[in-house]
Amino acid sequence: MAQPRVAEEVSKQVLSASNRDRLIMVASPIALLLLWELVSRVGLMDARFFPAPSRIAETFAKLSSSGELWTNLWVSLKRLFWGFLLGAVPAVMLGVAMGMFRLLRVVIDPLISALYPIPKSALVPLFLLIFGLGEASKIALVATGVFFPVIINSMAGVRGIATIYLDVGHNFRASRWQLFWTIALPGAMPMILAGVRLGVGIGLVLIAIAEMIGAKSGLGYMIWNAWEILFVEKMYVGLIVIAMLGFGSTLLLKELERFAIPWQAHR
């Protein structure tokens, strides 16, 4: 009895479930943009705050051809890159070492616990004071934001490695340096990358804040400047580019994950 019914249901299904989901995922933002355009043009929404998408696109093209957009994007990217590098690399090294050595953990862990809860955005004035108005203050802020989640996750990642692997290392007479490279670091890598992902998110927030307050260039500055001269479309362009930056970094991290932890079953 059940057989013909099942056959009928299958034949009705034109798209597979995953293809249908994909179609909806593409269609829904497009629908929203169209709705926005319509509502803005008809005048149901205040175009001073919510300019029509077509006008934003126009501004995007203008800022793009004048080079203003790319200059600012490039400046922000450079700051993010250096901040990220200076924050993440020492955090991984120190975090993994803390996971390995009890003494180091006992000394440094309380410092991290004390400093971690300070909102990094509240450090902007102090960093401007210490590092000045130049590049260093922005880079330092991003580095600080990236540092904490990465060091905490690196330490936790090493602590979470099953002791049997360390027993193997000891039995095979691995030196401390070899334990670090062959067991602690790769074993903690999934957690480290989770920390890096958090760090990148925080880095993006901090670069925007830092550039709004103490900078004359960068995407954050561009958004702030747009507010000062009430050029709302420009502000939206800045927001969109930062959003794309976030999206791009997620893709990049996925690639990094594939490269750094090829041994994990792909979910």
Added chain:
Amino acid sequence: MSDAAPQPAAPKISIEGLSKHFPTKAGRLTAIDNISLAIPEGQFFTIVGPSGCGKTTLLRILAGLETFSAGRLKIAPPVSERPENSMVFQGESIFPWMTVWDNAAYGLKLRHVSAARIKEVVGHFLERTGLTKFADAYPHQLSGGMKQRVSIARAFANDPDIFLMDEPFSALDEQNKTLLQQELLRIWEETRKTVVFITHSVDEAVSLSDRIMVMSAQPGRVKAMIDVPFERPRDVLALRARPEYGQLVFSIWEQLRDEVQRARQLDEQKVHA
């Protein structure tokens, strides 16, 4: 092959009055109590005992992973550059982040052995363990039996003087277990280096060893030493069909039965306490 042979060579491993205590909330716990034994070079020596008799602790002491409280432990130094011992661990011990090949090459790479030599040795033992096709696979792609093969290949490729094996097959199903026991004997018979093997299975002990030590339940003491007279090379399955095999298994079981029962009582006391 018996200990009474004239002019016995110095044993590879000699233990005298070895004891190990752990501090616990309920006071001092004696895991191993005054164990003495000598294992000659090239012997396949197996320790059987009920769970919690301290056999794993004893093996970890031999491996240098744990200290002991009293007594003497002497291990004859390796003749050449080779490492003193390599352990095959109970449970999953191969690194999930390394391929089968890199796992098997681990010991040699740590010692900075030349790439050509690594290729030769690792290639040989992967071939012997039937893993050649899986050299580039990661452990999550392997079955339990294959993972234990990698673990065995890793220990053999490290080319140590002594193999220490801590219930390497206990997590495997019966068919895989028999298969791996046979493979282990085949690989071991190529070089016949000293093995200290731990198991709770009397069958496994009799199938593999030259000599068996039965340990008592907590605290771990030497309950009996039994010579296994079967010839080498051995066929595990054919051996099991023989009546002498059954008799030997039975007589060891009789030694062990009281201890297993006592271990069970100790466990029950712990639950009630």
